[in-house]
Amino acid sequence: xxxxxxxxxxxxxxxxxxxxxxxxxxxxxxxxxxxxxxxxxxxxxxxxxxxxxxxxxxxxxxxxxxxxxxxxxxxxxxxxxxxxxxxxxxxxxxxxxxxxxxxxxxxxxxxxxxxxxxxxxxxxxxxxxxxxxxxxxxxxxxxxxxxxxxxxxxxxxxxxxxxxxxxxxxxxxxxxxxxxxxxxxxxxxxxxxxxxxxxxxxxxxxxxxxxxxxxxxxxxxxxxxxxxxxxxxxxxxxxxxxxxxx
Amino acid sequence: xxxxxxxxxxxxxxxxxxxxxxxxxxxxxxxxxxxxxxxxxxxxxxxxxxxxxxxxxxxxxxxxxxxxxxxxxxxxxxxxxxxxxxxxxxxxxxxxxxxxxxxxxxxxxxxxxxxxxxxxxxxxxxxxxxxxxxxxxxxxxxxxxxxxxxxxxxxxxxxxxxxxxxxxxxxxxxxxxxxxxxxxxxxxxxxxxxxxxxxxxxxxxxxxxxxxxxxxxxxxxxxxxxxxxxxxxxxxxxxxxxxxxxxxxxxxxxxxxxxxxxxxxxxxxxxxxxxxxxxxxxxxxxxxxxxxx
Numbered sequence: 001x002x003x004x005x006x007x008x009x010x011x012x013x014x015x016x017x018x019x020x021x022x023x024x025x026x027x028x029x030x031x032x033x034x035x036x037x038x039x040x041x042x043x044x045x046x047x048x049x050x051x052x053x054x055x056x057x058x059x060x061x062x063x064x065x066x067x068x069x070x071x072x073x074x075x076x077x078x079x080x081x082x083x084x085x086x087x088x089x090x091x092x093x094x095x096x097x098x099x100x101x102x103x104x105x106x107x108x109x110x111x112x113x114x115x116x117x118x119x120x121x122x123x124x125x126x127x128x129x130x131x132x133x134x135x136x137x138x139x140x141x142x143x144x145x146x147x148x149x150x151x152x153x154x155x156x157x158x159x160x161x162x163x164x165x166x167x168x169x170x171x172x173x174x175x176x177x178x179x180x181x182x183x184x185x186x187x188x189x190x191x192x193x194x195x196x197x198x199x200x201x202x203x204x205x206x207x208x209x210x211x212x213x214x215x216x217x218x219x220x221x222x223x224x225x226x227x228x229x230x231x232x233x234x235x236x237x238x239x240x241x242x243x244x245x246x
Numbered sequence: 247x248x249x250x251x252x253x254x255x256x257x258x259x260x261x262x263x264x265x266x267x268x269x270x271x272x273x274x275x276x277x278x279x280x281x282x283x284x285x286x287x288x289x290x291x292x293x294x295x296x297x298x299x300x301x302x303x304x305x306x307x308x309x310x311x312x313x314x315x316x317x318x319x320x321x322x323x324x325x326x327x328x329x330x331x332x333x334x335x336x337x338x339x340x341x342x343x344x345x346x347x348x349x350x351x352x353x354x355x356x357x358x359x360x361x362x363x364x365x366x367x368x369x370x371x372x373x374x375x376x377x378x379x380x381x382x383x384x385x386x387x388x389x390x391x392x393x394x395x396x397x398x399x400x401x402x403x404x405x406x407x408x409x410x411x412x413x414x415x416x417x418x419x420x421x422x423x424x425x426x427x428x429x430x431x432x433x434x435x436x437x438x439x440x441x442x443x444x445x446x447x448x449x450x451x452x453x454x455x456x457x458x459x460x461x462x463x464x465x466x467x468x469x470x471x472x473x474x475x476x477x478x479x480x481x482x483x484x485x486x487x488x489x490x491x492x493x494x495x496x497x498x499x500x501x502x503x504x505x506x507x508x509x510x511x512x513x514x515x516x517x518x519x520x521x522x523x524x525x526x527x528x529x530x531x532x533x534x535x536x537x538x539x
Contacts, residue, residue, distance in 0.1 A: 064431050066427055066431075085430070085435075086427065086430040086431055087430045087431075087432075087433050087434055087435045087436065090430070090431050090432060090433035091433045095431075096428075096431045098428065102425050102428040104420070104421045104424050104425065105424065106420045106421070106423075106424060107417055107420065107421060111417050115414075115417055115418070115421055115429075115432065116432035116433070117432065117433060117434065119433045160432075163432065163433065
């Protein structure tokens with residue numbers, strides 16, 4: 001299986017924006033990633049799918065440098081990120097939207113939205129953000145944590161779009177949301193892709209993942225066990241479901 | 247019952263209360279900033295206040311730098327010392343229980359006070375009043391320097407509150423207190439921000455020390471004498487609440503002053519009675535939940 005993974009990666013990997021090679025990571029003494037290897041190409045929307053505890057979120061957190069102990073290689077446009085601090089990684093052009101949304105309760109919606117600094121050119125303007133997320137404008141003065149789950153998710157995505165980062169790490173943006181809101185989030189993510197953002201998405205909702213992604217990386221026990229194109233994902237749904245135990 | 251109380255005595259004690267309240271407010275605000283934004287119980291705050299006064303005195307006696315220069319130079323020097331403390335000691339404890347920070351900062355108090363006492367002795371050292379004279383208001387004599395202390399501390403407190411609550415920098419600090427990893431993931435150097443926050447809080451303590459030098463004698467124990475009251479003020483205002491610390495500081499200074507007029511025997515304990523009442527009726531402080539930090 002590993003041979004197939006590396007062959008798939010090599011065949012499709014023309015010029016990866018993000019290249020993860022043999023990534024191992026630990027929470028204290030507990031090893032949670034066991035040689036994760038995959039690439040994300042520029043402009044691509046790649047999902048990490050797998051069961052709970054497979055290591056998907058940990059992979060994103062490792063990329064952002066949240067985990068102290070990591071080995072292997074994480075390269076962004078060829079530049080090594082292992083050994084760098086989180087704020088340095090962010091300044092290289094990676095933005096992170098966490099699973100728990102991490103809206104700041106002490107700040108208003110507007111303060112939450114405009115908290116991240118502009119790190120490089122190419123980020124969305126204030127007007128663009130309000131045009132993409134009009135309901136946030138109406139709630140600008142409210143405390144961030146008083147928004148509904150869907151609005152909080154939109155706020156969590158909106159605030160990272162003004163930084164100028166071109167690679168977005170989105171951790172389960174559809175989790176716990178009503179179907180109509182999930183659809184809206186899906187539309188926004190597709191729109192971001194058409195605007196040229198590269199997106200690495202952790203997702204458990206297979207229907208949602210199928211609609212938005214170009215490729216899917218299946219993660220089990222902290223390592224990549226399969227990489228599927230959109231077509232392979234459609235036709236091999238039984239295989240995917242067996243990976244996920246659905 | 248209180249016919250024997252003269253207007254002069256009453257207003258004199260109100261003024262004294264306001265002056266003490268100015269120091270309580272500035273010191274408790276610094277403590278609240280450090281606790282509210284860094285979760286560090288800075289027991290060394292009193293020693294840093296004392297260092298501010300001593301540095302002002304040393305600047306005057308060795309380099310001839312007068313009060314007005316020391317007002318800016320001394321807080322910067324003590325803040326740099328605070329930055330070193332944060333980097334070398336407090337940062338190592340940041341993931342541990344508050345108790346470790348409290349014990350470490352208490353150990354710093356013992357070291358700092360011990361060194362100052364060993365070098366300069368325990369006796370209080372006078373510092374010349376930079377604004378001598380005053381104005382007779384008819385019902386009381388108001389020294390100019392004391393008026394300056396009240397006005398300056400009020401401006402400093404309001405300015406600091408505005409900085410924390412109504413600026414982008416303040417929003418970064420409040421956000422970093424809630425979720426430091428996420429703020430760092432926005433590209434902000436949070437460890438450096440924490441060092442500067444601690445330095446700012448320490449600088450405020452030192453600024454209070456410089457203000458206090460001409461009023462009280464400069465002595466190694468001047469910080470220890472005031473820090474317990476300041477902690478009580480912070481508890482009453484709400485741990486980490488900047489507005490709470492400032493309002494409670496001034497209010498309790500005046501209450502303490504008035505108690506000296508009406509029932510002097512209770513003057514030294516009245517603040518602690520208020521603290522006990524606050525802990526009983528509103529354990530998280532009077533201003534808890536009314537602001538973010």
